Each structure stands twice: as structure tokens, then as C-alpha cells.
Amino acid sequence: MPHANPHETYSYLGPAGTFTEAALAQVPDAAGKTWHAVNNVGEALEDVVAGRSVAAMIAIENSVEGGVSATQDALASIPGLRIIGEYLVPVNFVLVARPGTMLAAVKVVNAHSVAYAQCHRWLERNLPTHGHIPASSNVAAAASLLDDPAGAADAAIAPPGITAHHDLDVLATDIGDNPNAVTRFVLVSRTVPTPPATGADKTSIIAELPSDQPGALLEMLEQFATRGVNLSLIESRPIGDTLGRYRFVIDLDGHILDERVADALLGLKRFSPKVIFLGSYPRADRVRTEVTHRYGNEVFVEARDWLRGLIAGEPEG
Structure with a gap:
């Protein structure tokens, strides 16, 4: 990596032209700074941990396949990281x-x-007998066709606009199975203080069950349900130490400074042997989280004040 100022360097899955680069282009603070292309999610996050980059843009979920397992596993295993935005x-x-x-x-x-x-x-319909060679990125897949003219691959899946970077023929366009497909990216930094709540926030955590017993998952989910906290994503990933042991990657609507969310996380911490807080950050769509009165901040504050009064011996009015 060139000797760039780490406070002005952002890592992303390269090379130039990837969807990850398009996500990074949405970050105002990254404009005019050094963008460092890397080969995988782990390398991008290691740049952040080591201080080579101020933040890394990584894909975490797509609307067709769900969560990106490589990202979920990296966030679970690399400490000292915090999500500061989604795109x-x-x-x-x-x-x-x-x-x-x-x-x-x-x-x-x-x-x-x-x-x-x-x-x-699309591939099964138009190329029913084709084989597949995995690539580190779709731009790299396309570039490899020219880098290795005698290579095994005859074609590559790439983002639109790839011909602006490489001299290739486009054999077919709009080959995605879902024309409305969207990939969600997150900007990850080293651990920083949580920003104020905006009212249109998301919180990401990873939690483990205390045991593999009947009802354990239900008990974990009740920590959120009884406090009116909606989960927008929940996916299991193997912990890896033995069969049957899983961690859960969870996105929930709201901010850690929201009373209902804070109370749910306290309940989860009492229940789970390991909770990783990945961050509270503004939602990309800026849609405000609506909750009923019984789950509003003032209700939790009033309940605590009521309990304080009981302990202090204040007369109930």
C-alpha cells in the first residue's frame, strides 16, 4: 500500500469499478481522499484495525441472497470495529x-x-452447461479475461460500465435475476463513540445462545419482542468450535440511545454469553422508526421514576 495519510485513506473491495467503490462514492467525507483497493473483506478490515485506513466500505447484505457470510464472520472475529454508516x-x-x-x-x-x-x-436458461470459476470481485473477473487470454474462463459477470475500464465485448445486459436487486454496504471504522440518535437509525449486533436447549432462540428473541424492538435481519452463522453451535447476526430498528433498545440490549447481555455491539448508525433510506406509545422513551423513563419513588418511600399519587 502506498504511504498515504491513514486519516485520509479508505479501503474498499477493488479494483476500480466495483459496486463497493460506488458505495464509497456516497460518503461525503471520502471525497477527495485516498481510496485503497483491497482483495477481500478481511484485508479491508485489517487496514482499519492496523490504522492504515480510517474506514473500510464492505458489503454486508443483498436483497437476493441475504447476508454476506464473509463479512458477518469477519465482524464476529475481528475486535475493535464499529459500523458508522450504511449505503x-x-x-x-x-x-x-x-x-x-x-x-x-x-x-x-x-x-x-x-x-x-x-x-x-439467467445463466441456467442461456448457458445451461456452463462452468463457474469464482473471483475475488466482478471487476477482477472481467480483467482476468484480458490478463490471461488463454485462461479457462470464456466470459465474466461484471458491473455495467465495465467497458470504460477494460476493452471487452458485452454479450448480454441486465442478466441479474431481480431487476430491483440492491446490495447494502456498511462503512466500518475503529471503535468510536456512538453518534446521537436521529430517529431513523439501525443497530447491528452479534449474539450467541447460552446453550443448545429447546426454547433458547425464542428466549433470545423475547428480549426484543417484549420491548417493541423490530428485527430487520437475523441470520445464523456457525461459531466453528463444534457442530450445532451458532452465533446470530442481528439488525434491529432503533438506536442504542433509544430506551427500548437499550433495555433490550441489557436483557440480551444478561442472557447471552457473548454480545458484540457493531454500532448504531443512520439508516440509508432515512425512514423513521415508528413505535407505539407503550414503547416510547417516556414510558421507560416514567417506569424507572416510579420504581425510584417506591424505593425512596415517596407517596404514590
């Missing part, structure tokens, strides 16, 4: 090949595994 990027793909290649001649397709999964119906 949405509409996603579609083109199929590209070396100049002169015909679609009928394509036998092997190079593509990032997430993009490949989002195009599988």
Missing part, C-alpha cells in the same frame, strides 16, 4: 468476454460468488 447500491450485471467472442462459445464463466448467485437463473 445502498442498486445492482445489475452484464456478461462480458474478449473481443470477438460469441455467446454460444461461452463454456466457463468467471464471477464473484455473490454475483453468480444473483444471475443463476
Whole structure:
């Protein structure tokens, strides 16, 4: 990596032209700064932990396949990280090949595994006997066609606009199975103080169950349900130490400074042997979280004040 100012360097999954770069372009503070392209999520987060970058942009969820497991596992295993923002990027793909290649001649397709999964119906319909070679990114998949003209891949799945970076023929456009597909990215920094609540916030955590017994997952979910906290994402990932042990990646509507969310996290901490707080941050869509009166901040404050009065011996009015 070049000797750039780490306070002005942002890491992202490269090379130039990826959807991750498009997400980073949405960050006002990153404009005019150094953008460092890396090969995988782990490398991007290690840049942050080591102080080589002020933050890293990584994909965490897409609307077709759900959570990005590599990101979820990295956030669970690398300490000292905090999500400070989320960004949405509409996603579609083109199929590209070396100049002169015909679609009928394509036998092997190079593509990032997430993009490949989002195009599988088109591929099965149009290239039913094709093979797949995984790539670190879709731009890298496309570039490899020119870097290795005798390589095994005949074509690659790439983002629209790839021909602005590489001399390739576009064999097909809009090959994504879902024209409304969106990938959610998060900007990750070292641990920082939590910003104020905006009213349109999301909180991300990772939690483990205390035991593999009947009702354990239900008991964990009750920590949120009884406090009116909606979960917008919950996915299980294997912890890896033995079969049957899982951690849960959870996104919830609200901010840690919201009384209902804080109370739910306290309940979760009493219940779970390990809770990782990944951050509270503004929602990308800026949609405000609506809650009924019984879960409003003032209700929790009034309940605590009532209890304080009982302990102090104040007369009940």
C-alpha cells in the first residue's frame, strides 16, 4: 500500500469499478481522499484495525441472497470495529468476454460468488452447461479475461460500465435475476463513540445462545419482542468450535440511545454469553422508526421514576 495519510485513506473491495467503490462514492467525507483497493473483506478490515485506513466500505447484505457470510464472520472475529454508516447500491450485471467472442462459445464463466448467485437463473436458461470459476470481485473477473487470454474462463459477470475500464465485448445486459436487486454496504471504522440518535437509525449486533436447549432462540428473541424492538435481519452463522453451535447476526430498528433498545440490549447481555455491539448508525433510506406509545422513551423513563419513588418511600399519587 502506498504511504498515504491513514486519516485520509479508505479501503474498499477493488479494483476500480466495483459496486463497493460506488458505495464509497456516497460518503461525503471520502471525497477527495485516498481510496485503497483491497482483495477481500478481511484485508479491508485489517487496514482499519492496523490504522492504515480510517474506514473500510464492505458489503454486508443483498436483497437476493441475504447476508454476506464473509463479512458477518469477519465482524464476529475481528475486535475493535464499529459500523458508522450504511449505503445502498442498486445492482445489475452484464456478461462480458474478449473481443470477438460469441455467446454460444461461452463454456466457463468467471464471477464473484455473490454475483453468480444473483444471475443463476439467467445463466441456467442461456448457458445451461456452463462452468463457474469464482473471483475475488466482478471487476477482477472481467480483467482476468484480458490478463490471461488463454485462461479457462470464456466470459465474466461484471458491473455495467465495465467497458470504460477494460476493452471487452458485452454479450448480454441486465442478466441479474431481480431487476430491483440492491446490495447494502456498511462503512466500518475503529471503535468510536456512538453518534446521537436521529430517529431513523439501525443497530447491528452479534449474539450467541447460552446453550443448545429447546426454547433458547425464542428466549433470545423475547428480549426484543417484549420491548417493541423490530428485527430487520437475523441470520445464523456457525461459531466453528463444534457442530450445532451458532452465533446470530442481528439488525434491529432503533438506536442504542433509544430506551427500548437499550433495555433490550441489557436483557440480551444478561442472557447471552457473548454480545458484540457493531454500532448504531443512520439508516440509508432515512425512514423513521415508528413505535407505539407503550414503547416510547417516556414510558421507560416514567417506569424507572416510579420504581425510584417506591424505593425512596415517596407517596404514590
